[in-house]
Amino acid sequence: MNLPAAHEIADGVRARTLSAREVLETALNRIDASNPAINAFVHVDAAGARKRADEIDAAVARGEDPGPLAGVPIGVKDLEPVAGMPHTDGSRVFASRVAAYDSVQVSRLRAAGAVIVGKTNTPEFGYKGFTDNLLFGATRNPWNLERTPGGSSGGSAAAVTAGMVPLCTASDGGGSIRIPAAFSGCYGIKPSAGRIPRADEHAPTWGSHSTRGPVSRTVRDAARYLDVTAGPHPNDLDSLDGPAGGYEQAVLAGPPRIRRVGWSPDLGYAVVDPEVVRVAGDAAKALANALGAELVEAGPGFADPMAAWYTIAAPGDTRMIDNMTADERGLLEPGFLAFSEQARGITGVMIASALEERHQVNRAMTAFFERCDLLLTPTVACTAFPAGGPPPRQIGGRDVGLSGYLPFTPPFNLTGHPGASLPAGLAADGLPVGLQVVGPRHADALVLAVSAAFEKARPWKFPG
Secondary structure, eight states: OOOHHHHHHHHHHHHHHHHHHHHHHHHHHHHHHHHHOOHHHHHEOOOHHHHHHHHHHHHHHHTTTOOOOTOOOHHHHHHOTTEEEEEEEEOOOGGOOOOOOOHHHHHHHTTTEEEEEEEOSSSGGOOSSSSTTTTTTTBBBBBTTTBOOOOSSSHHHHHHTSSSOOOEEEEESSSHHHHHHHTTTEEEEOOTTTTOOOSSSSSOTTSSSOOOEEEESSHHHHHHHHHHHSSSSOTTTTTSOOOOOOOHHHTTOOOOOOOOOOOOSSSTTTOOOHHHHHHHHHHHHHHHHHHHEEEEEEEOOOOOOHHHHHHHHHHHHHHHHHSHHHHHHTTTTHHHHHHHGGGGGHHHHHHHHHHHHHHHHHHHHHHHHHHOOOEESSSSSSSOOOOOOOOOEETTTTOOOTTTTTTTSSSHHHHHEEEEEEEEEEEETTTEEEEEEETTTTTTHHHHHHHHHHHHHHHHOOOO
């Protein structure tokens, strides 16, 4: 049995046409059947989830409303704390750590009636764009078990695509929502920086780059997720003020008025698989048609900002490993250790220069949005590679540049623009391709509404 969409589950539970416990048992059965091969979930709390589902059904029976996510089974990426559950960050260093508290995002999901099923796999500290680690091993793509679902939210994306749960938490510091959404063929939105607060015990290691958000099977589910998780928090210095909510309403209101859409197959610097360009380009045309908009080939015109992205992001991980013992550092994945150690040469002046480049990239985006209402690109430059890596150093017979196979996502972590990955279709190798939609600053509702218009025009399918 397949699970309904998250909004259908919640509305059915609230109307007493569905039982939260029965929905949960379906999800647990799906996990039992699919997870051994895919390795999306690294911890499942079946007893705790059953207790919570029964509480929700009892509340409904009393005439109470448990909330807009009533009875929805959700997985939480293992970079985020859930009270009483393992919180390993995908690292052997924290293999035995159990979280003492819920993150703000998780607490808001619980308050909206969600049922937290367990934790999903991630690369160590989320540092790379494919999901494997030395603690739990590799997560596999439901479309082809030999391939990666992407990362760093690969466990969440694989769980959603395989139908284990309809919705998962994710986070995106350089594409970690959008990359696995593209590789796995589901929907993922990176909200505007600060839209969902990161108010955990310690400062984010990647500064303002990383943003929390969902991966989902439908756009409406993602919109409802944002409705219950968005909003400021005093412990997040970067959280956005202002009224929260209205995202699901924006999705249901129909296609927004869009005049001109810019399509850039390479942002002027990327090496991209021609098959990815073909599939994403066809999807870009379909999206423009669904919006009744003119499609023009146009880009913002900045140079590859990957060096600036790294300069701002990496020192936070260097600080983290300096707080570890020698024995703990010996447990780290060599790739993560190299990523962090390389940042020791970064000076304050280099960080200031990177912040200046960030400013100029944002100015280029502001000028672009004076000419076009949206920016469309491929999400990733290739389709999914082997589950354990390594990523390709050549694409289409050409050496990749500094940004490798991920030229399209990090720029918008640098600037904080909202961006989503839409399932564009399948490439000739049978693997999904993503179409990235980037909107003006703080235009999360617009990105969601545009995504819904595409979903209606080009409904996507899942494997199996």
